[in-house]
Amino acid sequence: MTGFDPTLAMHHSETQVSVELQTPDMTLNLGPQHPSTHGVLRLVAKVDGEKVEEIEPVIGYMHRGYEKLAEVRTYPQITALVNRIDWVSGFCNEIAFVTAAERLMGLEVPGRAQYIRLILTEMTRISSHLLFLSSYPLELGAATPMMLAVRDRERVLDLIEGVTGGRFHPNFNRLGGVKPAAGGGATQKKLAQDLPAGFLQDTRDAMVHVLGVCDEIDGLITGNEIFWERTRGVGVIPADKAMEFGVSGPNLRGSGVRFDLRKVEDYLPYGDFDWEVPAGTEGDCYDRYLVRMEEVRQSVSIVLQAIDKIPSGPLQAKVPRVIKVPTGEIYVRAENPKGEMGYHIVSQGGRVPYRVKIRSASYSNLSILPWLLKGALVPDIIAIMGSLDFVLGDVDR
Amino acid sequence: MTLAIALFDNFWVLLTVKLLAVVLVLIGFSLVIIYAELKIMAHMQARIGPWFAGGRYGWAQPLADALKFLQKEDLVPLEADSPVFRIAPAVSLMSTVAVFVIVPFSPTLIAEDLDLGVFYALAVGSIGTLGVLMAGWSSANKYSLMGGLRAAAQLIAYELPMVLAAAAVVVQAGTMSMAGIVDAQGPDALFTIPGTDIGLPFVMVGQIVAFVIFMIAALAELSRIPFDMPIAESELVFGYLTEYSGIRFTMFFLAEYAGMFAMSAIATTLFLGGWYFPGLNPSVFGPAVMMAKVSLLVFVMIWVRVTWPRLREDQLQSAAWRYLIPLALGNILVTAVLKVVL
Numbered sequence: 001m002t003g004f005d006p007t008l009a010m011h012h013s014e015t016q017v018s019v020e021l022q023t024p025d026m027t028l029n030l031g032p033q034h035p036s037t038h039g040v041l042r043l044v045a046k047v048d049g050e051k052v053e054e055i056e057p058v059i060g061y062m063h064r065g066y067e068k069l070a071e072v073r074t075y076p077q078i079t080a081l082v083n084r085i086d087w088v089s090g091f092c093n094e095i096a097f098v099t100a101a102e103r104l105m106g107l108e109v110p111g112r113a114q115y116i117r118l119i120l121t122e123m124t125r126i127s128s129h130l131l132f133l134s135s136y137p138l139e140l141g142a143a144t145p146m147m148l149a150v151r152d153r154e155r156v157l158d159l160i161e162g163v164t165g166g167r168f169h170p171n172f173n174r175l176g177g178v179k180p181a182a183g184g185g186a187t188q189k190k191l192a193q194d195l196p197a198g199f200l201q202d203t204r205d206a207m208v209h210v211l212g213v214c215d216e217i218d219g220l221i222t223g224n225e226i227f228w229e230r231t232r233g234v235g236v237i238p239a240d241k242a243m244e245f246g247v248s249g250p251n252l253r254g255s256g257v258r259f260d261l262r263k264v265e266d267y268l269p270y271g272d273f274d275w276e277v278p279a280g281t282e283g284d285c286y287d288r289y290l291v292r293m294e295e296v297r298q299s300v301s302i303v304l305q306a307i308d309k310i311p312s313g314p315l316q317a318k319v320p321r322v323i324k325v326p327t328g329e330i331y332v333r334a335e336n337p338k339g340e341m342g343y344h345i346v347s348q349g350g351r352v353p354y355r356v357k358i359r360s361a362s363y364s365n366l367s368i369l370p371w372l373l374k375g376a377l378v379p380d381i382i383a384i385m386g387s388l389d390f391v392l393g394d395v396d397r
Numbered sequence: 398m399t400l401a402i403a404l405f406d407n408f409w410v411l412l413t414v415k416l417l418a419v420v421l422v423l424i425g426f427s428l429v430i431i432y433a434e435l436k437i438m439a440h441m442q443a444r445i446g447p448w449f450a451g452g453r454y455g456w457a458q459p460l461a462d463a464l465k466f467l468q469k470e471d472l473v474p475l476e477a478d479s480p481v482f483r484i485a486p487a488v489s490l491m492s493t494v495a496v497f498v499i500v501p502f503s504p505t506l507i508a509e510d511l512d513l514g515v516f517y518a519l520a521v522g523s524i525g526t527l528g529v530l531m532a533g534w535s536s537a538n539k540y541s542l543m544g545g546l547r548a549a550a551q552l553i554a555y556e557l558p559m560v561l562a563a564a565a566v567v568v569q570a571g572t573m574s575m576a577g578i579v580d581a582q583g584p585d586a587l588f589t590i591p592g593t594d595i596g597l598p599f600v601m602v603g604q605i606v607a608f609v610i611f612m613i614a615a616l617a618e619l620s621r622i623p624f625d626m627p628i629a630e631s632e633l634v635f636g637y638l639t640e641y642s643g644i645r646f647t648m649f650f651l652a653e654y655a656g657m658f659a660m661s662a663i664a665t666t667l668f669l670g671g672w673y674f675p676g677l678n679p680s681v682f683g684p685a686v687m688m689a690k691v692s693l694l695v696f697v698m699i700w701v702r703v704t705w706p707r708l709r710e711d712q713l714q715s716a717a718w719r720y721l722i723p724l725a726l727g728n729i730l731v732t733a734v735l736k737v738v739l
Contacts, residue, residue, distance in 0.1 A: 028539055035630055140706040140707055141623065141625065141705070141706040141707025142705060143438075143442065143702075144441065147443055151443055224706065226623050226705055226707070226708055227706050229712050230706060230708070230709060377710075379707075379709045
């Protein structure tokens with residue numbers, strides 16, 4: 001008879017009774033197909049229950065190789081490309097690029113063309129921010145602001161379309177001015193197509209509607225207790241962290257840094273107008289929301305002032321028929337709705353640039369996500385991601 | 398004639414008729430609510446809403462939607478726990494349907510006047526969450542799982558305030574029978590407008606706090622905005638419904654809208670005096686009065702949905718445990734004291 005082994009007699013659950021119950025983290029894969037990732041962002045999150053332990057953004061699903069494509073295209077062709085980088089603010093993308101090329105060529109852009117550029121830039125900013133004001137509450141569950149904001153965004157887009165022919169992708173800038181005097185030379189002598197008749201008055205009307213919808217959304221959401229609960233103190237970015245990660249635009253200003261390239265740089269005549277740079281105090285989602293709301297109002301003010309002051313004159317500087325950019329290197333940055341958009345152009349004197357480095361706002365803004373989302377809850381992932389307001393086309397280029 | 402009477406004397410025949418009536422009323426009214434929501438939301442959001450289906454004002458849109466859902470393939474994911482996955486929508490819908498058994502539409506028009514009517518309604522109503530949990534658990538989808546667990550967590554938050562709010566009414570009425578509670582606000586009212594025999598509903602005589610708590614909890618039970626965290630389409634794709642399609646999705650969908658009707662009917666009975674309206678003969682106008690009051694509450698629910706964003710799960714928990722439950726308990730205390738004193 002064998003000896004009695006008490007450990008064998010014990011049920012195996014008793015031997016393990018002191019072992020702590022292990023609950024392994026769940027890996028949650030958000031995207032690339034997900035309602036709230038603004039395109040094709042993929043987030044691989046390690047979650048403990050609903051708490052995010054670690055999160056890793058996976059980008060590149062939309063990489064279109066624009067920097068490489070720019071090396072085999074002439075300068076006028078590239079404006080059609082850069083339109084599509086941040087597709088909700090196509091017009092703004094062109095500005096920094098054409099300004100960079102113009103500076104290399106030493107072109108002086110006529111005043112009227114500059115003003116038209118400025119008005120359309122600000123209207124694009126309004127449409128981009130209205131899209132944020134519509135999508136952000138929607139991500140937090142409020143469906144009504146979306147309908148209201150999109151309704152009045154459409155007025156702005158219609159006007160942009162009326163001038164440029166494109167709602168999202170205007171491709172309206174030419175080196176040395178704006179359409180239609182592309183190429184200069186003979187075309188410039190033809191009847192220059194100016195702004196459509198009634199554009200300035202229609203724009204004034206549209207701006208009234210834009211201010212109206214801002215007030216409407218203010219009344220619906222801004223003071224809402226639930227909205228406060230979801231956004232205040234959530235996703236706080238301190239000013240120093242924001243600068244470390246290269247966050248720019250409204251996200252940076254939400255953290256209290258009053259830095260706006262429209263005030264710092266002189267790529268368009270913003271100095272002619274009286275306007276302010278709004279900034280937040282806490283750096284949370286709510287502040288970023290408020291900053292964008294206020295920026296819409298400031299942009300409306302800029303547009304109205306520009307309409308009053310717009311000079312008459314030609315739309316296009318004199319440019320050679322075949323555009324060759326002299327040898328040189330330049331970096332021009334502009335304040336896009338999403339943040340700092342810059343182009344570093346290296347030219348070797350040909351019709352095509354040797355190299356174009358695109359600095360896009362969303363890419364840098366997105367880089368703060370892993371740091372920012374650590375310890376957040378799953379619903380906060382959406383709230384924080386939405387408040388950063390990035391566009392995946394701008395991230396992946 | 399005698400045959401008809403004999404038929405209706407038969408328990409099973411009567412039961413079948415009652416069940417059919419409940420289900421038809423339920424589906425019919427749910428379709429009306431769905432249409433009302435489409436239309437009201439649209440008009441509040443500067444849209445037109447359904448317009449073409451049915452020829453005029455898109456009145457047939459819910460029917461068209463239902464037909465479309467019926468045609469869809471009924472998919473069961475390969476990894477899913479198939480039996481549970483298939484039963485879950487039925488569980489969810491069943492619990493809502495069962496609530497209608499005790500809803501009084503007039504003094505006589507009530508499927509079954511249980512002595513424990515309120516208790517039954519609250520108990521059966523929360524079975525629906527079991528269906529949601531089953532759906533979330535069996536779908537083999539992480540979003541569904543999180544949605545299901547959120548629904549379970551939500552149950553803990555709203556169920557207590559809801560029961561406590563209803564308990565205050567029960568204390569005031571002195572009965573748990575739904576018909577008895579309506580009587581206590583109408584014909585046999587405890588409180589009347591002085592000098593007349595017009596009864597006042599409980600919401601006007603002290604139960605306003607309980608009413609608000611009950612409606613908040615009802616929104617949470619129905620998983621509607623601002624408490625639609627189990628679905629939360631911007632976070633969890635579609636929560637526990639992510640993997641459902643076709644007829645099973647329709648059953649969940651119907652359960653939500655029938656649930657709106659059911660919760661509004663319970664709230665109407667408990668707080669708004671049910672079928673009673675001063676001066677109107679309840680046996681004739683009872684159902685219409687009841688429907689009007691229910692529609693009012695349904696409208697408020699739709700209005701809330703259009704207006705507010707969504708809370709977070711932990712915020713619902715903290716709101717429920719820190720404010721709603723103490724408030725509801727205090728409300729019972731005050732009600733009980735006043736009941737004894739007055």
